[in-house]
Amino acid sequence: MSAAAAAAKEAANTLGVTPPRLLGVTILTSMDQEQAEGVGLSGQIEKMVLKLARLADSSGLDGIVCSPLELDALAANRPGDLFFVTPGIRPAGADVNDQSRITTPAQAVAKGARHLVVGRPITQADNPAEAAHRIVEEIAGEL
Numbered sequence: 001m002s003a004a005a006a007a008a009k010e011a012a013n014t015l016g017v018t019p020p021r022l023l024g025v026t027i028l029t030s031m032d033q034e035q036a037e038g039v040g041l042s043g044q045i046e047k048m049v050l051k052l053a054r055l056a057d058s059s060g061l062d063g064i065v066c067s068p069l070e071l072d073a074l075a076a077n078r079p080g081d082l083f084f085v086t087p088g089i090r091p092a093g094a095d096v097n098d099q100s101r102i103t104t105p106a107q108a109v110a111k112g113a114r115h116l117v118v119g120r121p122i123t124q125a126d127n128p129a130e131a132a133h134r135i136v137e138e139i140a141g142e143l
Contacts, residue, residue: 023064026052026067027067046070057080063085068107088103
């Protein structure tokens with residue numbers, strides 16, 4: 001377990017609270033292959049995410065933040081008991097904004113996503129509650 005993960009869990013124990021679930025961030029969903037290489041990351045994004053997932057598991061983290069596009073590879077090469085938080089969720093027809101590696105909510109759920117992060121499609125909608133409801137309906141249609 002990494003020193004940082006151990007310290008976070010020990011602090012929670014000292015305070016008598018349930019330890020937080022600790023997450024590691026893999027490759028930002030706003031980065032495509034060219035941008036990843038531009039900041040010095042080499043290799044295919046999917047392979048980098050798998051490597052970072054293994055590192056997160058061996059460091060004692062509970063989960064990772066990753067694009068839903070990597071879920072198939074992560075399922076096939078399951079790194080420990082990690083859970084996955086998936087940003088880069090854009091409902092059909094929504095603006096992509098600065099995101100590069102995205103799926104719709106239904107596509108993410110079909111790939112096994114269980115913890116979706118949906119920001120601007122809700123927060124910047126004229127009616128955020130309605131936008132959130134449409135996303136829930138889209139996901140329910142996939143289940």
